[in-house]
Amino acid sequence: MRFVSPALKHLVFPALSKSGYLRHAAGDGPAVVTYHGVFPSGYEIRNSALDGNLMHAEALRRQLELLKRRYHVITPDEFLRWSELQWSEEKSGDGKSSQEKRAAVKQSLPPRSILLTCDDALRNTLTEMVPILHDFGLSCLFFATGASAEPTPSMLWYEELYLMVLDAAGPIALNLPEAGISINNVSPRPKQRHAFWWSLVENFSQFSAPSRREFLNRIQQQLGLSENWRSKFVEDTRLAARFLTLDKSGLQQLAAAGMGVGAHSLSHPIFARASDDLAWQEISGSKTVLEKALGQPVWAFGYPFGNTATVTRRDLNFAERAGFRCAFMNTGGGFGATNYRFAIPRVHVTAHMSLSEFEANISGFYRSLRLRFSKRKNEEEQLRPTS
Numbered sequence: 001m002r003f004v005s006p007a008l009k010h011l012v013f014p015a016l017s018k019s020g021y022l023r024h025a026a027g028d029g030p031a032v033v034t035y036h037g038v039f040p041s042g043y044e045i046r047n048s049a050l051d052g053n054l055m056h057a058e059a060l061r062r063q064l065e066l067l068k069r070r071y072h073v074i075t076p077d078e079f080l081r082w083s084e085l086q087w088s089e090e091k092s093g094d095g096k097s098s099q100e101k102r103a104a105v106k107q108s109l110p111p112r113s114i115l116l117t118c119d120d121a122l123r124n125t126l127t128e129m130v131p132i133l134h135d136f137g138l139s140c141l142f143f144a145t146g147a148s149a150e151p152t153p154s155m156l157w158y159e160e161l162y163l164m165v166l167d168a169a170g171p172i173a174l175n176l177p178e179a180g181i182s183i184n185n186v187s188p189r190p191k192q193r194h195a196f197w198w199s200l201v202e203n204f205s206q207f208s209a210p211s212r213r214e215f216l217n218r219i220q221q222q223l224g225l226s227e228n229w230r231s232k233f234v235e236d237t238r239l240a241a242r243f244l245t246l247d248k249s250g251l252q253q254l255a256a257a258g259m260g261v262g263a264h265s266l267s268h269p270i271f272a273r274a275s276d277d278l279a280w281q282e283i284s285g286s287k288t289v290l291e292k293a294l295g296q297p298v299w300a301f302g303y304p305f306g307n308t309a310t311v312t313r314r315d316l317n318f319a320e321r322a323g324f325r326c327a328f329m330n331t332g333g334g335f336g337a338t339n340y341r342f343a344i345p346r347v348h349v350t351a352h353m354s355l356s357e358f359e360a361n362i363s364g365f366y367r368s369l370r371l372r373f374s375k376r377k378n379e380e381e382q383l384r385p386t387s
C-alpha cells in the first residue's frame with residue numbers, strides 16, 4: 001500500500017473533489033477500479049495487511065453513490081466492445097483512417113466511463129457485494145481462480161498461510177528441505193512474521209498447486225496447529241464468507257446475477273517466480289476450466305498480485321496466446337493512464353481509502369502527482385509491448 005500524505009488525504013483531495021476539479025480533470029477513459037470483496041457483517045478485522053483490500057459495505061455504497069452521481073459505470077460487455085475498437089487494426093496507414101478510428105473509439109463510451117472489477121471471487125462477493133451492486137443497478141467483472149470451478153470451496157493458499165503464521169504461538173521454526181527452508185527462530189513480532197510470510201509466498205510460487213498444498217499441510221503440523229485448525233473457516237458463516245472462494249455453483253450464481261467473470265489464474269502464484277511451464281498452465285488452464293464451469297467464453301484475465309514486481313512481459317504474451325481479449329494489472333490506473341491491451345492498469349481500492357482519495361485516484365490526479373514528484377519511473381512503462 002502506498003503512503004498518502006495526511007495533507008493530501010485530509011485537505012487537498014477533499015477540496016478538489018468538492019470543487020468538481022477532479023471529475024472535470026478526468027482524461028481519456030475508461031478507468032478501471034479493483035475491489036477484493038466486502039467484509040461480511042459482524043466480521044472482526046484481524047490484521048490490516050490481511051484484510052486491508054476488502055471494503056466495508058457502507059464505504060462501498062458511498063463510492064458507488066459517488067460514481068453514479070459523477071461518472072458513468074459501464075458493463076463488462078461495454079468495456080469489451082470498447083477494447084475491440086481501441087485495439088482493432090487500422091484499415092490503412094493514412095492519417096484519415098486513424099482519425100476515424102479515434103473518433104469511433106471515443107464515441108463508443110460516454111465520457112468519464114468506469115469499469116468495476118473485483119479479484120479472487122471470495123464467497124462474500126456473492127453474499128455481500130452483489131446485493132449492493134444490484135441496489136445500484138451496476139455490473140462488475142469478477143476475476144475468479146480455478147478454485148471456483150471446483151465443486152467444493154477452498155481458501156486462497158497465501159491467505160491460509162498468513163493465517164497459519166498469525167496463529168502460530170511463539171517463535172516459528174520450519175523445516176522444508178525441498179523448498180530450501182530450514183528456519184528455527186522467526187520472531188513473533190508482526191513485522192517479522194509478515195516478512196517471513198511473504199518470503200514463503202515468493203518461494204512456494206515456484207511450485208505447482210499440489211506441492212504448495214503439501215507444504216501447507218506440513219507447515220500446519222510444524223507450527224503446532226491442531227488437525228482441525230481449518231474447520232473454523234468452513235463452519236463459521238462470517239469466516240467462511242471472508243476466506244472461502246466461491247465454488248462452481250457460486251460462480252454460476254455470480255454469472256446468473258448479471259456479473260461478468262474473468263480468469264485470475266488457476267491457483268494465484270506470483271508469476272515472476274514461476275517457470276514458463278507453470279505460468280502457461282496457470283494462465284491458459286484457468287480459461288479452460290472456468291469456461292467449462294460456466295459454459296461461456298472467458299475473455300478477460302486479471303494477473304494475480306498484479307504489480308510490476310510480480311508480472312513479467314512473458315505473462316502478457318501468454319495471456320494473449322491463451323486467447324484472452326485483454327488482461328488487467330492491479331496498479332496505476334485512473335483516467336489517462338497508459339493502456340496496453342494485456343496490461344490494463346487498475347486503481348486498487350483499499351479499506352482505508354477516503355472517498356475523496358478514491359476520486360483523486362480514479363481521476364488520474366493522484367497518479368500524475370506521483371509521476372511528477374516521485375523519483376520512481378512510471379511502472380506501467382516497464383510492460384510496454386516490444387512490437
Ligand SMILES: [Zn+2]
Nearest residue numbers: 119120304305
Ligand atoms: Zn488476487
